[in-house]
Amino acid sequence: MSIEKVLERLEKEKEFKIEELREKKEKEFTDFVTKKEKEFEEWKEQIKRELENRLKKEEETLTSQIKLKYLTESAKIETEVVYNLKSELLKRVKKLSKDKYTDIWRSILLREKINEGSILLTKGEDSLDIETLSKEFNLILREERVEGMGGFIIEKGNVIIDLTLDTILEELVNNNILDIAKILRGEM
Known part of the structure; x- marks a missing residue:
């Protein structure tokens, strides 16, 4: 090669x-x-x-x-x-007129079956015919007043029944709060 x-x-x-x-x-x-x-x-x-x-x-x-x-x-x-x-x-x-206002409270007292006790008015109560209701339901008016916009408290022995407008309106609204909420939300 x-x-x-x-x-x-x-x-x-x-x-x-x-x-x-x-x-x-x-x-x-x-x-x-x-x-x-x-x-x-x-x-x-x-x-x-x-x-x-x-x-x-x-x-x-x-x-x-x-x-x-x-x-x-x-x-x-x-x-x-x-x-x-x-x-x-x-x-x-x-x-409401004094008569209508008193009639509402009369019906509440009848519904609650109140027939005796002490009654303490709220500081805001000035429309109630207390003399008529006291006689009719055997209630003793106490001098002191309790907080509230209207209505009263009944004391019967050891039982206290709160019938102030504040409490009644609060219960009315609370009992109907679901319906109120539905109305506010446009569901009714």
């Missing part, structure tokens, strides 16, 4: 090895790029999920805050309306 042939063969081997190495490196590079693209896509999906979860939580938090504010405002308005309702009922009761 001549030197030229050996050189030629070596040159071919060199070119083959270079081509083989180039193909190997291209494949490694392609695999590396594919792997990194896949990792990048996975990372993007993970970030997207995290952002979606964070946005969902923030949306839920904001929605809850808005609902809480709405419910708080609604409760405040309902409380105000109930207070105004009680005030209006009290005004209307106080505007």
Whole structure:
């Protein structure tokens, strides 16, 4: 073999090895790029999920805050309306004639089956015909007065019966609070 042939063969081997190495490196590079693209896509999906979860939580938090504010405002308005309702009922009761006002209390005393005891008027009571009711129901009027907008308290032995307007109106509203709430919420 001549030197030229050996050189030629070596040159071919060199070119083959270079081509083989180039193909190997291209494949490694392609695999590396594919792997990194896949990792990048996975990372993007993970970030997207995290952002979606964070946005969902923030949306839920904001929605809850808005609902809480709405419910708080609604409760405040309902409380105000109930207070105004009680005030209006009290005004209307106080505007009744002395006879009608006394008749209402007479019917309450009959319903409660009161036939004796001590009666303590409220500080706000000024419309009741107490003399007539005292005689009719055998009640002894006590001098001291109790807190309240109207009505009275009956003491019969150890039993105290609170018949103040404040208590009666409070019970009336409390007994009908569900219906009042439905009306306020437009459900009736």
